[in-house]
Amino acid sequence: MAKFRQRGKTWSYHIYLGLDPLTKKRKEISKGGFKTQREAKAAARLVELEIQNGTFTKESDMPFEQFAQRVLVDLVVLLVLLVLLVRLNFVLVVLE
Known part of the structure; x- marks a missing residue:
């Protein structure tokens, strides 16, 4: 109310x-x-x-520049994790 x-x-x-x-x-x-x-x-x-x-x-009072930087950092982290997972999967496939 x-x-x-x-x-x-x-x-x-x-x-x-x-x-x-x-x-x-x-x-x-x-x-x-x-x-x-x-x-x-x-x-x-x-x-x-x-x-x-x-x-x-x-x-939010967050300026667009700060928002864009946070999004870019998150995307880079996700990309790095994706690359690591792909490489790990490749190693597991080779070991089998």
């Missing part, structure tokens, strides 16, 4: 997600800048539906 708050001329919503099992801290999603309470409620309803359907993804 979302809670709504007005700060100045804009509205925001806060949705409680429960406790983080590792840190035991509250997890919550919030977003502001809505001109009316009705807009904030509509946006909160969409987020709650995404959470229920399992399609919600949290927005």
